Amino acid sequence: MAAEDQHSDKTLWRYHAPAKMDRVQLAMWIELLEKRTGICLAENRKSFLLTSLSTRMRELGYDSYDAYFQYLLKGRCGAIEWEILVDRLTVHESRFYRDPRALALIQDQFLPELSSKRGRLKNEQQKSIDIWSLGCATGEEAYSLALLLEDFMLSNHLEGYYSITATDISSAALSAARKGIFHINRLKNVPASLMDLFFSREDENHYRVAEKLRRRICFTRLNSLYLSRARLGMMDLIYCQNVLIYFKRRYRHMMLDQMVKYLRPEGVLILGAGEISDWKHMEMEAVSYSGTLAFKRMQGERPS
Numbered sequence: 001m002a003a004e005d006q007h008s009d010k011t012l013w014r015y016h017a018p019a020k021m022d023r024v025q026l027a028m029w030i031e032l033l034e035k036r037t038g039i040c041l042a043e044n045r046k047s048f049l050l051t052s053l054s055t056r057m058r059e060l061g062y063d064s065y066d067a068y069f070q071y072l073l074k075g076r077c078g079a080i081e082w083e084i085l086v087d088r089l090t091v092h093e094s095r096f097y098r099d100p101r102a103l104a105l106i107q108d109q110f111l112p113e114l115s116s117k118r119g120r121l122k123n124e125q126q127k128s129i130d131i132w133s134l135g136c137a138t139g140e141e142a143y144s145l146a147l148l149l150e151d152f153m154l155s156n157h158l159e160g161y162y163s164i165t166a167t168d169i170s171s172a173a174l175s176a177a178r179k180g181i182f183h184i185n186r187l188k189n190v191p192a193s194l195m196d197l198f199f200s201r202e203d204e205n206h207y208r209v210a211e212k213l214r215r216r217i218c219f220t221r222l223n224s225l226y227l228s229r230a231r232l233g234m235m236d237l238i239y240c241q242n243v244l245i246y247f248k249r250r251y252r253h254m255m256l257d258q259m260v261k262y263l264r265p266e267g268v269l270i271l272g273a274g275e276i277s278d279w280k281h282m283e284m285e286a287v288s289y290s291g292t293l294a295f296k297r298m299q300g301e302r303p304s
């Protein structure tokens with residue numbers, strides 16, 4: 001073999017099929033993920049788990065699942081590594097104006113009610129509208145909510161204040177969200193008038209969100225499994241879509257019960273349509289708006 005070939009053999013990146021994982025090992029990884037994040041990885045997603053794990057292990061120089069598992073359990077280094085791995089094991093797919101029906105509910109019902117009945121978003125009102133985008137991934141959802149608010153205020157000549165808290169478990173997704181630079185493919189549904197007002201061209205395929213919009217959103221890391229420990233204020237709107245689907249029923253219910261505690265009376269919780277069918281809460285009533293799944297917090301308890 002020529003010297004050149006010998007050298008390239010060492011330096012070229014090569015695809016390696018992930019090593020085999022036995023049932024016991026698989027159960028250990030699934031349990032770790034579920035315990036720490038609530039995410040329930042079905043056994044049929046084994047190949048996704050193996051590919052994600054082995055890619056990360058190769059980056060670190062590990063060749064045994066068990067050794068890497070032990071590393072993750074060890075102190076500060078393990079905790080830092082866990083943050084990186086969680087990013088690889090979570091799905092961050094998102095896009096602007098992803099659920100038009102849910103956004104129409106906010107625009108046609110939630111915001112008009114809030115501004116007319118409760119006088120919010122009026123110049124003379126000091127109180128802000130507080131919104132939480134839970135499981136915000138790379139930020140498309142939070143920015144869409146901000147655009148909706150801006151659009152509503154512009155069309156109704158209002159100058160009120162709003163703030164959006166956007167949380168996710170993935171630090172990498174959150175730092176992409178903070179940058180606010182998006183590929184045109186993800187922006188297809190943004191109305192042209194709002195593109196002109198709130199985006200500037202970054203390069204041939206990317207746009208940057210205006211500073212004015214970015215200032216309204218605080219992106220912060222939060223594990224939804226531990227909502228009771230979250231230091232958040234009370235919200236007028238909680239928007240949580242395409243997150244609950246990754247959790248087992250009992251975690252979904254636990255998280256939803258916790259979300260209610262962060263809602264002001266008459267505050268609204270919007271989920272993805274069809275994401276949950278069997279959740280009820282004494283203080284919540286269903287909001288009727290076709291093609292959506294939403295609940296409003298009542299002033300008191302629901303009459304039985």
Ligand SMILES: C[S@@+](CC[C@H](N)C(=O)[O-])C[C@H]1O[C@@H](n2cnc3c(N)ncnc32)[C@H](O)[C@@H]1O
Binds near residue numbers: 242
């Ligand atoms: C498919 S994305 C949804 C993005 C956005 N909500 C949307 O509908 O376009 C799901 C997000 O949930 C986040 N996630 C999963 N488990 C979580 C947990 N335990 N705590 C917080 N976020 C979590 C993931 O990191 C991911 O960014």
